[in-house]
Amino acid sequence: MLTIEDLTIRTKAKTIVEQLELAIRPGEWCALAGESGSGKSMTAFAIGGLLPASVSAEGIIMWNDENLLALPVKQRRSLLGSEISYVFQDYHGAFTPFLRVGSQLDELMRAHGKQDRKARKQRCLEVLEHVQLPAERVYRSYPFELSGGQLQRAAIAAALLLEPKLLIADEPTTALDTLTAHRVLQLIDQIRMETGISVLWITHDLRHVRKYADRVAVMRTGVLLEAGQTQAVLDHPAHPYTRRLLAAIPPLSPDAPSRLPCNSTDEQLAPERSILHE
Numbered sequence: 001m002l003t004i005e006d007l008t009i010r011t012k013a014k015t016i017v018e019q020l021e022l023a024i025r026p027g028e029w030c031a032l033a034g035e036s037g038s039g040k041s042m043t044a045f046a047i048g049g050l051l052p053a054s055v056s057a058e059g060i061i062m063w064n065d066e067n068l069l070a071l072p073v074k075q076r077r078s079l080l081g082s083e084i085s086y087v088f089q090d091y092h093g094a095f096t097p098f099l100r101v102g103s104q105l106d107e108l109m110r111a112h113g114k115q116d117r118k119a120r121k122q123r124c125l126e127v128l129e130h131v132q133l134p135a136e137r138v139y140r141s142y143p144f145e146l147s148g149g150q151l152q153r154a155a156i157a158a159a160l161l162l163e164p165k166l167l168i169a170d171e172p173t174t175a176l177d178t179l180t181a182h183r184v185l186q187l188i189d190q191i192r193m194e195t196g197i198s199v200l201w202i203t204h205d206l207r208h209v210r211k212y213a214d215r216v217a218v219m220r221t222g223v224l225l226e227a228g229q230t231q232a233v234l235d236h237p238a239h240p241y242t243r244r245l246l247a248a249i250p251p252l253s254p255d256a257p258s259r260l261p262c263n264s265t266d267e268q269l270a271p272e273r274s275i276l277h278e
């Protein structure tokens with residue numbers, strides 16, 4: 001469904017991602033893991049055409065038989081929300097502070113051509129219920145009246161509103177406490193099973209990868225080091241860097257630090273397993 005080939009992302013001054021290859025199948029949960037600054041978010045931004053103006057992407061991002069990188073901006077933007085949706089770490093950024101959640105969800109649907117007001121409200125309530133929120137109350141609430149966990153659920157609801165086929169979740173739990181983070185991941189998993197949506201999960205944290213991801217791709221300094229079925233990669237990591245990331249995983253306790261170490265030393269960077277060729 002989504003196939004990335006030879007994706008290179010760069011600024012004038014440096015290469016951020018180099019010749020990345022990645023594929024995500026329908027209904028699949030793929031984790032893109034690696035330390036801070038490895039190019040995970042830039043890869044995610046490139047898919048939706050959200051790269052900053054100073055950053056360019058070349059290569060192929062095939063989505064339903066079309067190369068997204070070759071589409072006109074307007075056509076590409078129209079896919080956002082309706083086919084490809086994002087959830088970010090900064091869930092506050094998903095909503096304007098002084099507009100009710102309901103009117104923001106409603107506006108999103110209107111902007112995508114949904115004319116029937118009653119049907120829009122019904123869909124908004126349905127999707128808020130789907131993310132296990134008290135729908136009517138949240139619909140009427142301002143963002144600042146919700147807790148962090150509730151707001152992230154509302155952001156997930158916004159991402160699901162137009163029934164996209166791919167949800168890109170860029171570190172969606174980093175700003176949440178451990179228990180709430182667990183619940184958000186469980187919720188995304190449940191939604192995936194119910195709707196068949198694919199998930200690209202950007203994470204620096206390998207602790208939850210085994211539980212949720214079908215596949216995992218490991219990046220460092222803009223290069224894909226290895227990728228494959230989660231169990232195979234985590235049980236038999238081919239690359240020394242993956243082994244080090246795994247060795248650095250802290251125990252899953254509420255007091256455990258949430259970030260993995262970065263500034264790793266140089267090691268062989270050659271990709272050793274590719275999900276494109278499995």
Ligand SMILES: Nc1ncnc2c1ncn2[C@@H]1O[C@H](COP(=O)(O)OP(=O)(O)OP(=O)(O)O)[C@@H](O)[C@H]1O
Nearest residue numbers: 011016035036037038039040041042043052054204
């Ligand atoms: N707006 C920008 N302009 C130029 N370079 C940028 C910009 N934003 C990020 N970068 C560079 O791109 C590299 C990759 O950043 P990216 O945010 O994709 O990493 P990441 O793996 O998602 O890390 P993190 O987990 O910290 O978000 C960084 O080293 C950074 O220097």
